[in-house]
Amino acid sequence: MTGSMKPYYDRIYKGSMRSFLAGLEARIESGQGSFVVTANPEIFMMGKKHRQMDRALLDEHTMIVPDGIGIIRGGKTLGYRFEERIPGVEICEALLKYADEHHKSLYLFGAEKTVLEALVLRIRREYSGIVLAGSTDGYVKDRDRVFREITERQPDIVLVALGTPAQELLIYRYFSPERPGLYMGVGGSFDVLSGLKKRAPAFFIKYNLEWLYRITREPKRLKRFWDSNVRFLFEIRKEKHGNQRENR
Ligand code: UDP
Secondary structure (H helix, E strand, O other): OOOOOHHHHHHEOOOOHHHHHHHHHHHHHOOOEEEEEEEOHHHHHHHHHOHHHHHHHHOOOEEEEEOOHHHHHHHHHOOOOOOOOOOHHHHHHHHHHHHHHHOOEEEEEEOOHHHHHHHHHHHHHHOOOOEEEEEEOOOOOOHHHHHHHHHHHOOOEEEEEOOOOHHHHHHHHHOOOOOOEEEEEOOOHHHHHOOOOOOOOHHHHHOOOHHHHHHHHOOOHHHHHHHHHHHHHHHHHHHHHHHHHHHO
């Protein structure tokens, strides 16, 4: 990694989930476009390696929320304070409720076909007020073609579940703040929202151990966890101690 994480931290939303959602809803109502990045250490590490991800994170129109506990911990080390963690999957749930109540249109892009079908079914049953603008699974060949179609339809909300960094880079390529629509990369959230995969039990969520639960369920995540989270906190410490030496 080269360079400081502070420019990213300066741009993260530090307030409550509630006020963030209120802001998003106001933007949807006024037809303003939004691009939300739910940050975890992996995304920030990516930003330091890939120029386009770095640009996306530093773009004044990109809204970043602290999704992972690693982001909050690292931020504390560097002197940043957050009111609370804002998990992407909870933003999704709140947006579904809002879209249902206000008859907003929604496009779902990503995840496996069976997952997507289960989610569409759930939305039709439980959120019948939502206008489904369309849905495409995440294993199509031409993602750009799908995205061009989405931007032409201009849905109020577009959730993209292709995994990081593909989802963020794709959204950033097509996003324009002048066009209406809230665009958000949601990683594995469709798997949870569809009901096919359980989110961690309340205990793990309460004690910020959701990451541990995910590793125990999917051990192949361990390497990813090590490569991003553990190295991230190590780099953050280095950054802090480097700054302390400079200030002496
Ligand atoms: N996915 C996809 N197309 C791909 C690769 C992944 O649609 O080519 C989906 C996958 O089915 C899953 C999501 O992207 O629903 C990524 O989930 P993961 O839990 O890895 O994301 P995270 O939340 O950890 O970033």
